[in-house]
Amino acid sequence: xxxxxxxxxxxxxxxxxxxxxxxxxxxxxxxxxxxxxxxxxxxxxxxxxxxxxxxxxxxxxxxxxxxxxxxxxxxxxxxxxxxxxxxxxxxxxxxxxxxxxxxxxxxxxxxxxxxxxxxxxxxxxxxxxxxxxxxxxxxxxxxxxxxxxxxxxxxxxxxxxxxxxxxxxxxxxxxxxxxxxxxxxxxxxxxxxxxxxxxxxxxxxxxxxxxxxxxxxxxxxxxxxxxxxxxxxxxxxxxxxxxxxxxxxxxxxxxxxxxxxxxxxxxxxxxxxxxxxxxxxxxxxxxxxxxxxxxxxxxxxxxxxxxxxxxxxxxxxxxxxxxxxxxxxxxxxxxxxxxxxxxxxxxxxxxxxxxxxxxxxxxxxxxxxxxxxxxxx
Amino acid sequence: xxxxxxxxxxxxxxxxxxxxxxxxxxxxxxxxxxxxxxxxxxxxxxxxxxxxxxxxxxxxxxxxxxxxxxxxxxxxxxxxxxxxxxxxxxxxxxxxxxxxxxxxxxxxxxxxxxxxxxxxxxxxxxxxxxxxxxxxxxxxxxxxxxxxxxxxxxxxxxxxxxxxxxxxxxxxxxxxxxxxxxxxxxxxxxxxxxxxxxxxxxxxxxxxxxxxxxxxxxxxxxxxxxxxxxxxxxxxxxxxxxxxxxxxxxxxxxxxxxxxxxxxxxxxxxxxxxxxxxxxxxxxxxxxxxxxxxxxxxxxxxxxxxxxxxxxxxxxxxxxxxxxxxxxxxxxxxxxxxxxxxxxxxxxxxxxxxxxxxxxxxxxxxxxxxxxxxxxx
Numbered sequence: 001x002x003x004x005x006x007x008x009x010x011x012x013x014x015x016x017x018x019x020x021x022x023x024x025x026x027x028x029x030x031x032x033x034x035x036x037x038x039x040x041x042x043x044x045x046x047x048x049x050x051x052x053x054x055x056x057x058x059x060x061x062x063x064x065x066x067x068x069x070x071x072x073x074x075x076x077x078x079x080x081x082x083x084x085x086x087x088x089x090x091x092x093x094x095x096x097x098x099x100x101x102x103x104x105x106x107x108x109x110x111x112x113x114x115x116x117x118x119x120x121x122x123x124x125x126x127x128x129x130x131x132x133x134x135x136x137x138x139x140x141x142x143x144x145x146x147x148x149x150x151x152x153x154x155x156x157x158x159x160x161x162x163x164x165x166x167x168x169x170x171x172x173x174x175x176x177x178x179x180x181x182x183x184x185x186x187x188x189x190x191x192x193x194x195x196x197x198x199x200x201x202x203x204x205x206x207x208x209x210x211x212x213x214x215x216x217x218x219x220x221x222x223x224x225x226x227x228x229x230x231x232x233x234x235x236x237x238x239x240x241x242x243x244x245x246x247x248x249x250x251x252x253x254x255x256x257x258x259x260x261x262x263x264x265x266x267x268x269x270x271x272x273x274x275x276x277x278x279x280x281x282x283x284x285x286x287x288x289x290x291x292x293x294x295x296x297x298x299x300x301x302x303x304x305x306x307x308x309x310x311x312x313x314x315x316x317x318x319x320x321x322x323x324x325x326x327x328x329x330x331x332x333x334x335x336x337x338x339x340x341x342x343x344x345x346x347x348x349x350x351x352x353x354x355x356x357x358x359x360x361x362x363x364x365x366x367x368x369x370x371x372x373x374x375x376x377x
Numbered sequence: 378x379x380x381x382x383x384x385x386x387x388x389x390x391x392x393x394x395x396x397x398x399x400x401x402x403x404x405x406x407x408x409x410x411x412x413x414x415x416x417x418x419x420x421x422x423x424x425x426x427x428x429x430x431x432x433x434x435x436x437x438x439x440x441x442x443x444x445x446x447x448x449x450x451x452x453x454x455x456x457x458x459x460x461x462x463x464x465x466x467x468x469x470x471x472x473x474x475x476x477x478x479x480x481x482x483x484x485x486x487x488x489x490x491x492x493x494x495x496x497x498x499x500x501x502x503x504x505x506x507x508x509x510x511x512x513x514x515x516x517x518x519x520x521x522x523x524x525x526x527x528x529x530x531x532x533x534x535x536x537x538x539x540x541x542x543x544x545x546x547x548x549x550x551x552x553x554x555x556x557x558x559x560x561x562x563x564x565x566x567x568x569x570x571x572x573x574x575x576x577x578x579x580x581x582x583x584x585x586x587x588x589x590x591x592x593x594x595x596x597x598x599x600x601x602x603x604x605x606x607x608x609x610x611x612x613x614x615x616x617x618x619x620x621x622x623x624x625x626x627x628x629x630x631x632x633x634x635x636x637x638x639x640x641x642x643x644x645x646x647x648x649x650x651x652x653x654x655x656x657x658x659x660x661x662x663x664x665x666x667x668x669x670x671x672x673x674x675x676x677x678x679x680x681x682x683x684x685x686x687x688x689x690x691x692x693x694x695x696x697x698x699x700x701x702x703x704x705x706x707x708x709x710x711x712x713x714x715x716x717x718x719x720x721x722x723x724x725x726x727x728x729x730x731x732x733x734x735x736x737x738x739x740x741x742x743x744x745x746x747x748x749x750x751x752x753x754x
Contacts, residue, residue, distance in 0.1 A: 027434070049398075091616055218636055253469045
């Protein structure tokens with residue numbers, strides 16, 4: 001974190017080039033400026049190919065290599081061994097909501113869902129649509145989704161236990177995952193993927209839409225154990241069967257090449273510039289701790305919406321005393337170059353998404369703005 | 378077309394900036410240089426938003442407007458009225474192969490397929506997987522897919538007739554579509570979408586992967602009549618139901634925003650720089666005519682693989698006397714900056730894909746190279 005005091009105006013002029021704002025969007029969200037600069041610099045001629053990454057054949061050896069490197073980098077960053085693969089799909093988490101039960105719990109098989117809000121609820125409902133006997137093994141609905149459940153009613157028959165690692169809407173995040181579920185775990189990790197090291201020992205699948213920590217929307221990264229994929233239902237449409245992606249190295253049909261390329265640049269940034277996921281986690285913890293401290297020390301002016309033990313390090317959600325003050329807060333924040341602070345449209349309030357690429361300076365500037373806003377209110 | 382003789386070397390230095398090659402890839406394929414320049418220029422700050430188009434929320438009013446404009450521009454270019462919509466999906470043609478029967482011919486309903494090669498064959502097979510009683514209403518397999526069929530055995534019970542407007546592998550293209558099919562037409566238009574005006578009066582759906590004439594891979598444009606979509610099967614997973622996209626203006630979940638943005642720039646290029654689809658078709662006809670003439674006047678050295686009445690204006694496929702000569706041709710072409718001329722890996726030979734964004738100069742340079750190669754062979 002920069003040690004010198006810095007006003008938003010100074011930051012706009014000095015630290016942030018290209019007239020860029022501080023971007024707290026929930027997703028699509030901030031990308032590292034270095035990554036964007038590299039992409040812009042070679043947008044008309046990728047590494048001497050004479051073509052844009054948007055124009056070059058996905059069967060070109062250099063592109064096949066680039067896609068393979070992106071997979072290897074993801075697995076290496078997470079420290080995953082050869083029992084794991086990373087594959088590249090499309091359709092976002094919403095298509096995963098359907099593909100998971102279609103592959104692993106169709107024809108009336110039991111599946112367990114932990115409901116921590118909108119995204120897991122959608123996943124649960126799609127499982128019912130896709131022919132699984134889906135159950136709620138836990139839910140924090142009666143607490144208005146302000147926390148991660150701590151007790152579970154797992155089925156002995158379930159094919160898998162499904163959970164949402166981080167809830168972008170409610171600002172809650174799992175600190176650790178259930179250790180004693182009878183079935184293997186599957187998680188939607190869209191909004192905290194690659195924000196910290198992960199212990200995936202009880203998992204068989206984790207999916208993540210790229211548009212939070214990884215790259216442009218339109219790419220879904222799925223971590224999957226091929227051994228588990230092999231247990232999937234046979235006779236599915238090709239693009240809805242995980243084996244199709246495993247067997248073709250994500251090249252059964254044209255993959256979203258440009259999005260994978262940007263994701264690959266982000267992997268290099270994580271590795272070389274940040275220094276890996278432990279270092280990334282430390283940075284993220286610092287950013288979140290500073291912001292939550294500002295909320296907690298505001299004498300009730302700012303009120304965090306998630307319970308302390310369930311607070312997300314990615315999406316910091318809070319309220320102000322009145323809706324009018326919230327509106328004024330958002331409007332003034334924009335004027336100061338602090339963008340995307342509105343809460344999810346289903347809940348309102350304020351949400352500061354502080355993903356990997358949101359610099360500490362942005363958080364610092366937000367905290368200063370919050371203090372100033374409170375003084376004037 | 379440029380009237381002055383121009384060597385590839387000159388073209389590389391003068392006409393083609395950024396060290397770009399002439400790009401004959403089958404897809405992903407050439408994009409207009411102006412479009413890439415505009416995208417590169419605003420990659421770190423889209424129209425004063427202070428964010429990249431890869432970083433800005435899809436719920437931002439300016440992005441919603443951009444997506445809406447892209448839809449309007451597509452419909453306007455094609456002259457389609459209010460009975461049509463254009464929606465933005467992911468998963469390419471391969472996912473459409475499944476979604477079409479899932480929505481419109483599941484539970485044993487009859488569907489008619491016209492087989493003109495690999496892509497329609499895949500679509501037919503997915504229809505069988507998805508529970509449709511799919512039939513082959515025509516096939517040019519016995520002619521090794523060198524032509525578009527001219528007689529059909531349509532079923533009176535079929536829910537739709539499916540065809541592939543342009544076969545990128547075989548270099549064949551429908552000149553006009555069946556007038557008297559008992560069922561409405563559905564077409565994969567991936568590789569000639571927006572290359573010419575279209576008469577869609579007998580159609581209810583047409584889909585196109587963006588990565589030929591429209592933009593980066595990872596975006597599928599579907600033209601669909603909402604009236605037809607309403608007849609689809611109920612109770613499908615949300616992302617596999619066309620109504621989901623119609624009801625949400627393609628915003629049920631995060632769409633592939635950056636790909637839609639580039640597609641939108643291509644629409645503006647088509648409208649403002651080219652002057653619409655009639656003008657685009659005239660340019661494409663000239664390019665193709667010149668290239669086919671060069672093939673036909675080569676005294677059998679170059680042999681077109683498609684029958685004259687079925688020749689594609691997008692993918693010009695031909696052979697040389699021997700595989701060795703073909704290999705030498707491809708290697709030397711690359712040295713001259715003519716890239717992506719290899720035939721599809723399933724058939725081999727040469728394929729010059731001359732989509733909208735491939736300039737007339739590129740075709741002229743290729744023709745000169747072909748003459749020179751033949752002289753030296």
